[in-house]
Amino acid sequence: MKRISDKRISDSGQSYWRETASLPSFPSLTEAAGADAVVIGAGIAGLATAWELTRAGLDVVVLEAGRLAGGVTGHTTGKLTALHTSVYHTLRTEHGDDAARQYASSQSTALRRVIEVADELGISCDLERRPALTYSRRAEDIAALRAEAEAARAAGLAASFVTETGLPFPVAGAVRVEDQAQFHPLAYLSGLVDAIVARGGRIHEGTRVVDLDRGDPCRLTTDTGAVVSARHVVVATHHPVFDHALLATRLTQHRDLVIAGPVPAPQDPEGMYITEEEGKRSVRTAPLPDGRRLLIVTGEAFRPGTGEDTEAGYARLREWTERYFPDVTITHRWAAQDNSATDTLPFIGRMPTAGENVYVATGFAGWGMTGGVMAASVIATLVRGEREPWTDLYAPSRLGSALRSAPTLLKDQWETGKHFVKDRLETFGDGTGGPVRDLRPGEGTVVRGKGGPCAVHRDDRGGLHAVSAVCTHLGCLVAFNNAERTWECPCHGSRFGVDGAVLQGPALTPLEPRDAEEW
Template sequence: MNRLSDSEGSYWRETAALPSFPSLTEAAATDVAVIGAGIAGLSTAWELARAGLDVVVLEAGRLAGGVTGHTTGKLTALHPRAYDTLRTEHGDEAAGLYAASQSAALRRVVEVAEELGIDCALERRPALTYCRRPEGVAALRAEAEAARAAGLDASFVTETGLPFPVAGAVRVEDQAQFHPLAYLRGLVDDIVALGGRIHEGTRVVELDRGDPCRLGTDTGGSVSARHVVVATHHPVFDRTLLATRLSQHRDLVIAGPLPAPRDPDGMYITEEDGKRSVRTAPLPDGRRLLIVTGEAFRPGTGEDTEAGYARLRDWTERHFPDVTITHRWAAQDNSSTDTLPLIGRMPAGGGNVHVATGFAGWGMTGGVVAGSVIAALVRGEREPWAGLYAPGRLGPLLRSAPALLKEQWETGRHFVGDRLETFGDGTGGPVRDLRPGEGTVVRGRGGPCAVHRDDRGGLHAVSAVCTHLGCLVAFNNAERTWECPCHGSRFDVDGAVLQGPALSPLERRDPEES
């Protein structure tokens, strides 16, 4: 398989034909400024524009160029081990509200697609969480019972459409899958038709929580807004330290055409073997696009990502021998320490600033939930499940204290330990030993230095200190990016920000001084 960068590899981005919008270079005023043009940001902007509010959307890169553009496109209320955990840790009411909100989001996408006439390859399919090992059956039986109690049409089954036997599975009927960017294209067109303004290539670098709020950008433009929505995956401008309640992970994705008779006819996921997720999508020639996800890892830990892709490909070709792999990409997600997304008004003096984050890999329904919850709050209303997701919730936070402490220990370990490892025993490796396509972190004259050798032998050197909070980055050898293990910021080989919370690029360095 030829190496593909994540922006080149996403099937959704390749086939979406999204429009382009200019950067913001002037002063603007609006009712609501939405930072981030993924499904959470655009769903919120659309709900507000439909309610008659003036909306400005600011996107640092391209529309849906982050997490949303690299998803698997599942719309389901069945999430692995969610309901038994929710019932145990948060109670029956919380589990019921979660099921109701996620199901409402699925219905909302179906309704909006029909109302706007969006052709987004939406298909109704069952969703299944399965295990192949007998020791996993008891947990899945408990999950099926908890999901039923929460209001889902869930059952425990032992037969699936997968080309291999399973020990058991939780099955929920009438879920959905779609082309996420084709759907968002429809939202974007309607937002513009309703008078909304969208600006790409516009990174917000300053946020003044006044009345009105004021936003400064890296393109010279500014926005004055009564309300602000931070829908940037990781919460930038995070005065309340929500980031301490989030952990980051990336999943690898491969995809390729599969003969239609081999379609497993469903959306499948297991937490075994480093996670495996399977679904298909229709192709114009009548075949199906098989999409397989797995090999989850924490960004910035120096994982051999190419080896992960190889394992994922081997698994796919072993179970689906008729598939031809044509695409690969990777997606980044974050999870809160109490397992629930953080959606709503920023706590502790956030004022009219709202946030949507922590979707734990289920951002398609989670982003639509965020749109409805935040749009209601801006209008002075309240969704029945708003309290479940409120970022300032205290009870669940106290119950998740062990997970919170574990996450902060992991962050601290990287902040201190990576420096000792890299500079204490020289495990970063000398620059002269770098082969084309490789990267390493070394001690430079100006401090820690991240060096990459490109395919032509040229060296690219930048500071290895993440501009967010100062952790050391590590190299991702498949995507050829520098990644921070503490909060998931990502940079290209020349230091440009690919993914926040970092707002500033890594400082350029002279390769001769590294």
């Protein structure tokens, strides 16, 4: 039985989940291998899929570029709910009542699946049943909240419109759905990993897949030089690598800041709350070993790579939290990145133009805990030659919803194109002083050098680190995130360390090094 570590909370810069769950380590893949199925990515979507496939008797290999759950899953808020802000009124309006019912049923089934698996495998993961609420403090939003409550109820959820909540401030109204859940996501995945390995599954960390040769079998080439052959390939990398269907053009990126710290148990608002006000605010708690509750507040959503003052965002989030929860002691802060499909629905199933045996799971819009588990079931049934009732709803090849979302798609692509062109026309320093000379420790800037745009960071000791500012995915220029000290691409959300290393795709190769002495 996997249990959560009683490690004392400290301000380590990691998410609380990563600090308090013991995930095993696995070696890189260094020699050729074969399997029935290869899963690329070891977040909740990838590991849940690997579990479903191994449970069905398939020989499975999981390949992870970094560490297990080192991406979005390791930085989530850990909500298991079918109430996704205001999705049901949108689905009902844009896709019809049947689509809304299928969405609610698929997400609720995924929630129950987590509970069933945790019970079956004896995983201790702080699983708690709680209501989920979408709220607003603005009177002008009451009509929209009532419409969402009615749409969610029509879709099959136990939803109602309420005006009273457990929050420490009044609200104009809220949509409340009963009997949802929250958990420790990495404690859950730790138990899932043990079960995958016990059934013969093979997991390799530090192994980035850099090429996919579609066929039967498919051949995957890794950055370690190893080649893997498999009949089935599942791409569960958050933003899809090997995007033959150009799904990236139908995905938008956003990044949320998170702060957390203990509060006395009586201050627990006893629910999972979210609002789009003030750049988003999401609130939940988790149990602590000493009887207190860990308050987790998320918000200040922004598009990566746009040069947002991330430190200022953290300051606003902290001020809001301390205003309404004055007894909180902030101990952690982290950030999470999500992508959303322009037509609201995730992309789950066979990847168009990639053949019958390549599958993708992406576009969870911040709801990847239920979305990832649901994706695992959809893909596993397809691999077995079967179908879920909602397979067509999430199919990446869907056309009707793509046409309906064309205005949103065009707007997003305009933003991407604007960055691509503007970045090349913008005036930079000439590399002889200018902005680089003025950089303070911890800051970064993009300047024009002899070899083209250059991303320069000054570390805490005053040393300069220079890499190409051109994203290795499609060539947009990166911008500096001053809180996380990373370079981020505004076009498709790739993230790099100050040394150029890939932290988050879709980029597969690092930013090229530049001579720091030039500056």
